[in-house]
Amino acid sequence: MPDLPHDIDPDVHTALRELMQDDYPLLIETFRKDSQKRLAQLRLSLHAQDWDDFRQTAHSFKGSCGNMGALALQQACEEAERAGSTANPQAAQASYEKVQHSFERIVPLLGL
Numbered sequence: 001m002p003d004l005p006h007d008i009d010p011d012v013h014t015a016l017r018e019l020m021q022d023d024y025p026l027l028i029e030t031f032r033k034d035s036q037k038r039l040a041q042l043r044l045s046l047h048a049q050d051w052d053d054f055r056q057t058a059h060s061f062k063g064s065c066g067n068m069g070a071l072a073l074q075q076a077c078e079e080a081e082r083a084g085s086t087a088n089p090q091a092a093q094a095s096y097e098k099v100q101h102s103f104e105r106i107v108p109l110l111g112l
Contacts, residue, residue: 032110041053042061049089051085051092076099
């Protein structure tokens with residue numbers, strides 16, 4: 001079984017705090033709002049079985065998570081992207097739930 005990624009990469013957040021300084025809280029809030037929109041879009045795509053949109057949304061969300069150092073969430077989005085590529089409803093549902101759960105775990109870590 002592969003090692004599970006840490007939820008948050010502390011080095012990324014240290015660098016972001018230094019770079020953004022007083023705007024760091026705004027960055028975190030923007031990430032939170034964007035994440036909620038992407039989660040909603042994933043849910044809609046899943047229910048509509050629009051696998052291309054599901055894949056594209058997961059791919060875009062994965063990039064955002066990578067930029068924020070949200071490692072476990074990034075990995076969950078990668079799984080969702082694969083599920084969308086294969087149009088597998090069971091895998092898509094499971095990956096969506098993993099994305100949602102991973103997001104809920106990082107919210108308190110980011111102070112959201």
